[in-house]
Amino acid sequence: MSEAPLVSIENLTISLPGNDGGRLFPVRDVSLSIGAGEIVGLAGESGSGKTITALSLLGLLPPGGRMSGHIRFGGQDLLTLPPRAIADVRGRDIAMVFQDPMTALHPMLSIEKQLTEHLRHHRGIDARAARTRAIELLELVRIPDAARALKRYPHQFSGGMRQRIAIAIALCCEPQLLIADEPTTALDVTVQAGILRLLQQLRGELGLSVLLITHDMGVMSALSDRVVIMYAGRVVETGTRTDVLQHPRHPYTHSLLGALPHEHGDDMLLQPMRGTPPSIGALPPGCPFHPRCDWAEARCRDIEPGLHAVEPNRAIACVVDPLVGVPA
Amino acid sequence: MQQPIKRAWYALPSLVRFILRRLAIGVLLCVGVTLVSFTLTQIVPGDPVAASLGDQASSDPETVAAFRQRFGLDKPLPEQYLIYVTNLAQGNFGESLQTRRPVADDLAKYMSATIELSLVAMTFAMLAGVALGIIAAVNRDRWPDQVIRVISLAGVSVPTFWLSLVCLYVFFFQLGWSPGVGRLSPGAAAPMNLTGLYTVDALLTGNWKTLGSALAHLALPAMVLAIYTIGAITRFTRAAMLDAFQQDYVRAARAKGMPERTVVMRHVLRPALASIITVSGMAFGRMLGGAVLVESVFSWPGLGEYAYRSALALDLRAIMGVSLVIAAVYILVNLLVDILYAIVDPRIRLS
Numbered sequence: 001m002s003e004a005p006l007v008s009i010e011n012l013t014i015s016l017p018g019n020d021g022g023r024l025f026p027v028r029d030v031s032l033s034i035g036a037g038e039i040v041g042l043a044g045e046s047g048s049g050k051t052i053t054a055l056s057l058l059g060l061l062p063p064g065g066r067m068s069g070h071i072r073f074g075g076q077d078l079l080t081l082p083p084r085a086i087a088d089v090r091g092r093d094i095a096m097v098f099q100d101p102m103t104a105l106h107p108m109l110s111i112e113k114q115l116t117e118h119l120r121h122h123r124g125i126d127a128r129a130a131r132t133r134a135i136e137l138l139e140l141v142r143i144p145d146a147a148r149a150l151k152r153y154p155h156q157f158s159g160g161m162r163q164r165i166a167i168a169i170a171l172c173c174e175p176q177l178l179i180a181d182e183p184t185t186a187l188d189v190t191v192q193a194g195i196l197r198l199l200q201q202l203r204g205e206l207g208l209s210v211l212l213i214t215h216d217m218g219v220m221s222a223l224s225d226r227v228v229i230m231y232a233g234r235v236v237e238t239g240t241r242t243d244v245l246q247h248p249r250h251p252y253t254h255s256l257l258g259a260l261p262h263e264h265g266d267d268m269l270l271q272p273m274r275g276t277p278p279s280i281g282a283l284p285p286g287c288p289f290h291p292r293c294d295w296a297e298a299r300c301r302d303i304e305p306g307l308h309a310v311e312p313n314r315a316i317a318c319v320v321d322p323l324v325g326v327p328a
Numbered sequence: 329m330q331q332p333i334k335r336a337w338y339a340l341p342s343l344v345r346f347i348l349r350r351l352a353i354g355v356l357l358c359v360g361v362t363l364v365s366f367t368l369t370q371i372v373p374g375d376p377v378a379a380s381l382g383d384q385a386s387s388d389p390e391t392v393a394a395f396r397q398r399f400g401l402d403k404p405l406p407e408q409y410l411i412y413v414t415n416l417a418q419g420n421f422g423e424s425l426q427t428r429r430p431v432a433d434d435l436a437k438y439m440s441a442t443i444e445l446s447l448v449a450m451t452f453a454m455l456a457g458v459a460l461g462i463i464a465a466v467n468r469d470r471w472p473d474q475v476i477r478v479i480s481l482a483g484v485s486v487p488t489f490w491l492s493l494v495c496l497y498v499f500f501f502q503l504g505w506s507p508g509v510g511r512l513s514p515g516a517a518a519p520m521n522l523t524g525l526y527t528v529d530a531l532l533t534g535n536w537k538t539l540g541s542a543l544a545h546l547a548l549p550a551m552v553l554a555i556y557t558i559g560a561i562t563r564f565t566r567a568a569m570l571d572a573f574q575q576d577y578v579r580a581a582r583a584k585g586m587p588e589r590t591v592v593m594r595h596v597l598r599p600a601l602a603s604i605i606t607v608s609g610m611a612f613g614r615m616l617g618g619a620v621l622v623e624s625v626f627s628w629p630g631l632g633e634y635a636y637r638s639a640l641a642l643d644l645r646a647i648m649g650v651s652l653v654i655a656a657v658y659i660l661v662n663l664l665v666d667i668l669y670a671i672v673d674p675r676i677r678l679s
Binding site: 058060087088090091092095096098100103105106107108109117118121122153155166169221261311 | 415575576577579580581582583584585586588590594595598672673674675
């Protein structure tokens with residue numbers, strides 16, 4: 001990419017208060033960037049720091065959370081902005097869609113209210129103009145009979161429809177970046193495909209940048225241009241979708257892809273990953289992945305590898321790098 | 329049900345049907361209450377005749393027989409009950425053994441005093457309880473929360489009668505801030521009887537001096553009566569809000585960039601409101617119970633006072649009248665709670 005990216009996170013470290021008075025580091029030294037109109041997939045197991053990285057873009061850390069590093073967006077560093085200014089960026093320039101559409105909508109507010117409250121807050125427009133815009137958005141996300149849908153409440157819609165409404169809410173103020181946190185995980189498979197198609201179309205129609213957070217490599221490969229893999233709070237591999245998904249170079253990415261069901265003749269082959277992800281309070285020394293890694297060597301116990309470029313547009317955090325030329 | 333009636337019934341809006349159905353059930357409940365209170369007044373040891381007539385008159389068999397006949401106490405119990413219920417259906421609550429006046433008149437008079445007291449106390453309790461609950465929840469585990477938690481715990485723990493006595497002693501005898509007991513200062517004339525609520529009547533007739541006096545007399549007993557309810561509503565509001573703060577849609581509202589004020593009021597308080605309303609309904613029931621104690625300490629001529637005196641005098645009709653009125657208030661408050669619930673929560677309204 002030659003032009004400056006829309007968002008660039010540089011050396012982001014997030015700390016949270018731990019139970020014993022110490023501090024935990026769910027995200028350590030993470031850098032990633034998202035270009036205009038680009039869909040970047042952020043993948044990893046639960047607890048790898050994906051969601052908290054996304055929340056940091058909105059300045060919405062859990063109580064007691066602290067950040068260091070830089071988040072450059074629109075010519076400013078979000079980490080140095082006062083809380084009020086970040087609140088203005090939230091929902092207006094950067095919007096978010098959450099995992100479970102059954103709980104992410106307010107059960108007692110009409111769809112109209114939920115679609116327009118932030119629109120009216122950020123833009124100061126009147127109820128009528130906001131309603132016109134709300135109808136436009138419901139049509140954009142393919143909700144039938146948009147004018148009537150405005151008067152209804154979330155419980156009157158199915159899960160897939162609710163997720164479309166949540167996307168419409170996120171798009172209300174024409175944000176430049178949409179963060180989609182596991183947007184299809186809580187939905188039926190058939191409905192998932194519809195939401196993925198919708199996100200793809202919206203990127204085309206609106207030139208939207210999307211940070212897609214998922215642990216589902218299938219969703220990842222359907223949608224993203226570039227992929228960032230996180231493990232235990234750090235980025236372990238980044239690259240284009242085809243490179244990473246077809247020729248993973250980090251052993252963790254390799255296992256993650258191996259844990260997907262493959263078609264292999266008539267059988268579905270599943271290779272579950274060994275072990276469990278480490279807790280952020282008790283990381284193993286050296287490379288945090290070494291206890292689960294098939295290629296681990298003695299030095300992996302001592303050195304925590306940094307992310308380094310191995311090809312143009314490709315970086316991994318592994319000192320062994322055993323997978324050159326090995327397909328997924 | 330006949331076809332046309334059935335059709336007319338289903339033509340009504342669902343909320344109206346709901347209210348009518350609940351009212352019908354309420355009437356049945358009231359009939360049940362009369363049966364229970366009638367039975368209970370028969371079971372309690374003690375002779376209403378002796379209690380009414382005094383030692384000397386009740387030792388004369390003829391006087392006793394005349395008294396029994398006058399009040400229908402000589403008839404068999406089932407017949408007494410039937411007569412009572414038949415009269416009741418015509419709005420006749422019977423005659424008080426004690427005041428010798430129709431119980432309906434007594435109830436109307438004492439009821440209005442209690443309604444005035446408990447309405448003011450309830451309004452105050454809801455405003456203060458919800459406000460304190462919000463402050464505590466927003467400042468969770470910080471000092472305002474700690475202070476409010478102690479206050480609300482004290483509120484639900486302190487016995488009402490004890491608090492009444494202490495407050496009367498401190499604010500009336502010691503500090504002189506309160507004008508004392510009763511509904512008005514001695515010598516002040518009651519305002520023209522429109523609603524029976526002195527403050528409202530004084531306001532409507534432009535009688536400012538009486539209004540001032542009525543308000544001054546109302547303040548302390550209402551405050552004392554409200555204390556428990558404030559504690560209960562505060563604790564409940566805090567818990568319901570903390571629960572609502574965990575919801576995904578609150579995080580979603582913050583992600584939309586809504587100001588924290590709006591998030592708290594619209595996205596946290598609103599969902600918590602439904603359960604706060606339910607608890608307030610129950611607290612109101614308990615408040616009517618507490619009113620008996622507060623009224624007797626503050627010589628407030630209300631239903632509690634009346635019930636207390638009637639019970640001492642074994643005044644059967646009056647006791648049954650009071651039970652019936654309180655049961656009816658309970659039923660109406662619960663109906664109101666359910667209606668408010670439906671207004672607040674579209675999931676109930678629209679299903």
